[in-house]
Amino acid sequence: MHALIQGIILGVLTAGVYALMASGQTLIFGIMKVVNLAQGAMVILGAYLSYQLFTSFGIDPLLAIPITTVAMFILGVAVQLLFLRPLKAEDRSELSLLVTFAVALLLEGIMSVTWKTSVRSINTGYANSSWTVFGYQITLVRLWAFLLSIAALLVLYLLLNRTRFGRAIRATVQNPESARLLGVESSRVSALGFGLGAATAAAAGSVYGLLYPFNSGSHYDLISRLLSIVLLGGLGSIGGAVVGALIVSTSSAVVASAISPSWSEMTFFVILLLVLLIRPQGLFGTTARGAI
Amino acid sequence: MQLHNRLRTTSSLVAGLAAIALVITGCASKGGGGGSTAATSGANGSPLIIGASVSLTGDFSDSGKAVQRGYQLWADTVNAKGGILGRKVQIKIVDDASSPTQVVTNYQNLINKDHVDLTFGPFSTLLTIPASQVAKRYGYAFLAPAGGGPDVFKQNLTNFFFVQPAPTTQSGDVFANWILSLSPADRPKTAAYAELDDPFSAPIAENIRTKFEAAGIQTVYKQVYPSETQDLSPVMAAIAAKHPDVIIGGTQSVDAYAQIKALVQLKYSPKFMFQSNGANSPLEYPNKVGAGNTTGVMSSADWFPGSKASGSDAFTADYTKKFGGTAQQVDDNSAEAYATGQLIEAVAAKTGKLDNATIISSLHSGSWPTVLGDLSWGANGAPTGEFNLVQWQGGKLLPVYPSGVSQAAPVFPKPNWGG
Incomplete structure (x- = not known):
């Protein structure tokens, strides 16, 4: 029982990080109908950037987030303008898979040249600290990661719901033609939306680097997890991404802890399969274009 | 120590292809000089050419380069002393890109085209298996510093010698032996095993578990986790x-760090903690888990900084002089490669000969001093010794058992994390 509850605590705290990564993924899909296979690589790039800021300048990874998010926002916009915009609208969804995979490989190559392929981890002074609550351990890093992810998701929510830019994004998601008729420049919204997705990857990357060792190849595991989360939650739904992350992360932690680590990934895929059989659009997805 | 585990089922296919290639090239190289006759002590004055295929690129390149450094350092050291039996040593290294097909081609060429006198092994079990078969075909002794997985010894090759104290999967036995040497009051009563699912990590822990269970140490947890x-x-x-x-981690590297970090965060410090790999990396481990958390953690090693084994001081000094860094930064793959050369030197000193047949028959009897300690082999090339038990004490990795090599008494129960 103790191991089970400890597993749930670990799973819920870790879910925040995945929710943050997946929200960027689902946002990009919502706006452009682009499945961004480079999201995992962008998270790892974010992790490397905060690793570098930490080792070279002693900047705490959590405090480095404003710097890395801005840098990655610019990178995201550049990727959209350079690689995705030239694609024709009618076959963008299909071709974007290839293009974003190419971007992922490009980023992986750049990272392995820059930081080599040995595994890095960000060891802050508080990396191994934890609080004991009723006999259970709350890992400080995971708690920070969780709170930070909630904060970042809140910022994202406010941005989407309380700003003109957010309205433009949501209008583009719901009906790109009408949005264009009303004066929303959808190509600019797409670029900025992709930048925003990359920025969430940067924030998540800082936290990811605190939690796990990583190298340039880590993005493969990550992207399969992220795709599963957004599929489970429903492509294009940020709320769905959060719920999907919670299910993925908690189920794998609980199964690993209470049953066997060999079954932990498997369990999640069984859940995913069942959900998709009953609701092919995912938990919160819509069959037509919908709201994010 | 062997870190890689790319033992794939392709090896049988590779072996088949190798056999075909062998027949073809074997026919084409009549009069090329069999290994047993090529390197005779009669060729006085001509250089002794030793061929090795090493992974300078590809998956194993980091370890492969360390092996190359070890071979080259040994050759330089020997040549500075005037060579072996009056012959200067030349190491001819070719890159196999970590490929089990390329490694076959490379040894074919080294033996048939370059007519090398002796062959040294490549890196990893994956490459050692096909390579050792080529060497066997031509009667060459095959001394391999890395590639001690179980399948290597199943070949029952009489020309093969694994240059480490014991087969890789038995590297943890020294920990079990030490625990069982403790008085019943000091011994752990319960044990947990967390094992990485690969051909090297889980079997090390399983060998320990067998010994522990036979001695009545109860298993309270045992799980194998996938590498991903x-x-x-x-x-x-x-x-x-x-x-x-006691917690036994059948670990590789990253998972070893993750185990410790998780235990620290969970505030659980067992009385004994052993990790098969990762914890024996003098440079990486404290960096990855935090220096304070290393204290008391045990692992096993063949070579370690400060080892008193034969020639180890000179090896360490020469290595740091030639390649820079500190003793703590010396890669144990380099030490194992260096030991491979030492064996040739020792056989030459003892018999006055350098041919493959003499090397094979000599190494099959007696024990031979190297920087890894004294080595001896069974008929299939499996070393019959045991690894050293090492423990982190005061930020240093020290040998603590067996008593012949220990430089400090083992500390137990393990101090709490951070201390």
Whole structure:
């Protein structure tokens, strides 16, 4: 029982990080109908950037987030303008898979040249600290990661719901033609939306680097997890991404802890399969274009 | 120590292809000089050419380059002393790109085209298996510093010698032996095993478990985790909930760090902690888990900085002089490669000969001093010794058992994390 509850605590705290990564993924899909296979690589790039800021300048990874998010926002916009915009609208969804995979490989190559392929981890002074609550351990890093992810998701929510830019994004998601008729420049919204997705990857990357060792190849595991989360939650739904992350992360932690680590990934895929059989659009997805 | 585990089922296919290639090239190289006759002590004055295929690119390149450094350093050292039996040593290294097909081609060429006198092994079990078969075909002694997986010894090759103290999967036995040497009051009563699912890590822990269970140490937890497991916290949480006296990690590297970090965060410090790999990396381990958390953790090693084995001081000094860095930064793959050369030197000194047949028959009897300690082999090339038990004490990795090599007494129970 103790191991089970400890597993749930670990799973819920870790879910925040995945929710943050997946929200960027689902946002990009919502706006452009682009499945961004480079999201995992962008998270790892974010992790490397905060690793570098930490080792070279002693900047705490959590405090480095404003710097890395801005840098990655610019990178995201550049990727959209350079690689995705030239694609024709009618076959963008299909071709974007290839293009974003190419971007992922490009980023992986750049990272392995820059930081080599040995595994890095960000060891802050508080990396191994934890609080004991009723006999259970709350890992400080995971708690920070969780709170930070909630904060970042809140910022994202406010941005989407309380700003003109957010309205433009949501209008583009719901009906790109009408949005264009009303004066929303959808190509600019797409670029900025992709930048925003990359920025969430940067924030998540800082936290990811605190939690796990990583190298340039880590993005493969990550992207399969992220795709599963957004599929489970429903492509294009940020709320769905959060719920999907919670299910993925908690189920794998609980199964690993209470049953066997060999079954932990498997369990999640069984859940995913069942959900998709009953609701092919995912938990919160819509069959037509919908709201994010 | 062997870190890589790319033992794939392709090896049988590779062996088949190798056999065909062997027949073809064998026919084409009549009069090329069999290994047993090529390197005779009669060729006085001509250089002694030793060929090796090493992974300078590809998956194993980091370790491969370390092996290359070890071979080259040994050759330089020997040549500075005037060579072996009056012959200067030349190491001819070719790159196999970590490929089990390329490694076959390379040894074919080294033996048939370059007519090398002797051959040294490549890196990893994956490459050692096909390579050792080529060497066997031509009667060459095959001394391999890396590639000690179980399948290597199943070949029962009489020309093969694994240059480490014991087969890789038995590297943890020294920990079990030490625990069982303790008085019953000091011995752990309960044990937990967390094992990485690969051909080297899990079997090391399983060998320990067999010994422990036979001695009445109760297993309270045992799980094998897949290599893609990113988060070991849930596994370690389950272990911590069982309060075992000893935790055995059948680990590789990243998972070893993750185990410790998770245990620290869970505030569970067992009385004994052993990790098969990762914890024996003098440079990486403190960096990855935090220096304070290393204290008391045990692992096994063949070579370690400060080792008193034959020639180790000179090796360490020459290595740091030639390649820079400190003794702590010397790669143990380099030490194993260096030991391979030492064996040739020792056989020459003892017999006055350098041919493959003499090397094979000599190494099959007696024990031979190297920087890894004294080595001896069974008929299939499996070393018959045991690894050294090492423990982190005061930020240093020290040998603590067996008593012949120990430089400090083992500390137990393990101090709490951070101390």
